[in-house]
Amino acid sequence: MTVLRILNDKGRKVVTVAPKVTIDSVDKTQSETRIGAVVVVEKGEIRGIVSERDIVIALAKHGGAALEKLAEECMTTKVVTCEPADSINVVMQRMTAGRFRHLPVVEDGKLAGIVSIGDVVKRRIEDVEKEAEQIREYIATA
Numbered sequence: 526m527t528v529l530r531i532l533n534d535k536g537r538k539v540v541t542v543a544p545k546v547t548i549d550s551v552d553k554t555q556s557e558t559r560i561g562a563v564v565v566v567e568k569g570e571i572r573g574i575v576s577e578r579d580i581v582i583a584l585a586k587h588g589g590a591a592l593e594k595l596a597e598e599c600m601t602t603k604v605v606t607c608e609p610a611d612s613i614n615v616v617m618q619r620m621t622a623g624r625f626r627h628l629p630v631v632e633d634g635k636l637a638g639i640v641s642i643g644d645v646v647k648r649r650i651e652d653v654e655k656e657a658e659q660i661r662e663y664i665a666t667a
């Protein structure tokens with residue numbers, strides 16, 4: 526199973542924001558779209574990522590004033606990405622090593638989708654169920 530297969534299944538839409546939007550706006554975007562992270566993009570380039578955790582950290586640090594902070598003040602700037610040809614195992618390794626749940630997909634230097642831990646777990650369970658079914662069939666017909 527590759528990232529490409531996940532994208533073909535779920536689509537390539539990525540919710541992005543500009544660096545200067547407020548955390549209040551990021552929060553509303555995440556709530557309306559029911560997603561846990563937005564990619565910060567400027568001039569077609571990935572500048573960072575803001576996830577729910579960044580907003581929680583900003584709130585703990587600044588209280589209500591966190592909502593007036595800008596995405597660029599709260600985002601993680603060293604964004605780890607993957608490519609469509611990467612396997613699910615590579616994605617799981619990167620998420621585990623980096624302790625995050627979102628991996629933007631880059632193709633030919635451009636943002637081409639995003640994979641969350643939920644996407645990965647869903648496909649992993651489907652794969653395991655398929656394998657178990659094949660083993661059951663094999664045993665039944667052997």
Ligand code: AMP
Binds near residue numbers: 575600601606626628
């Ligand atoms: P998450 O588990 O995705 O909510 O993110 C936890 C922390 O990791 C937050 O500080 C995010 O900004 C950061 N983060 C999320 N995804 C990535 C990524 N692909 N590369 C680098 N940092 C990330």
